[in-house]
Amino acid sequence: MRASRLVTLLLLLQNRGRMTAKELATELEVSVRTVYRDVEALGAAGIPLYGDSGHAGGYRLLDGYRTRLTGLTAQEAQAAFLAALPATAAELGLGEALANAQLKLRAALPAELREHAGRVQARFLLDAPGWYGDADDTPYLAGVAAAVWERRAVVLRYRRWRAPQEIERRVEPYGLVLKAGRWYLVAAGASGTRTYRVDQIDQLRPLDEEFTPPDGFDLRRYWDDYLADFRARLHTGEAVVRLTPEGARRLGVTPPLAGEWAEVRVPIESIAHAHGEFLRLGADIEVLAPPELRDRIAETVRTLAIRYPR
Structure with a gap:
């Protein structure tokens, strides 16, 4: 345990430069007294480590010293x-x-x-994309990544589902996110910070304009908030259904006893989406409410009965 801590202390000083005993203690989650003992041990082992006193003091390694230790377990x-x-x-x-x-x-x-x-x-093999569908065509991914890395603004032509379906915007690329095999660009423009699917970028024009993200912007925090908002908007309705044990299992709810039906309330995104999802369960589900959804499924079943007569 102590050997691992000594290596970590050495690597901290190598990567960060001068650090105070208190800063080292915080990073290593030990007492300042323990840091003093560890520093003495490193010095006794021949590590060129020395401390400066005063307000701007701290421990640091001799200039030019680099350890070959990786510190990896x-x-x-x-x-x-x-x-x-x-x-x-x-x-x-x-x-x-x-x-x-x-x-x-x-x-x-x-x-x-x-x-x-x-x-x-x-x-072990990590395969990020989902099972169904080919990988997204992202010819501008490298260009977007370069703009993110260099902090340079771009003008992109973008396809979206609502009108106008094709837009052109100047944006400042803050970061890229890979989610379930699909790339998303987080960028700021005239309408605020938005998320764009990289495969829906039809044209990308780099600009010779550098930018600085706002203080405090954190890509992980933005993405977590974005997902939370997406999920909150995803299920805005509710349906009342009866399920067989098999239907409950496939829908991911607590199954009733064998041979029995269970009445449950489930969140739904929309009538159209629930219509398609519930039809997949076949005879293992009966929709009780809302009436619009029940009527729509009944109409579909009647149409299917006519289309597939005995």
């Missing part, structure tokens, strides 16, 4: 290789860079950790 080495998505990196134009990075990381690992990493790649 077996689990961390596994995670590093498991988290890599070659197809995603290739889409962003980083496929070769990812391969080179993995080679360098593997070379830096001790033999035992190299073996762990090899097992991960041999036994």
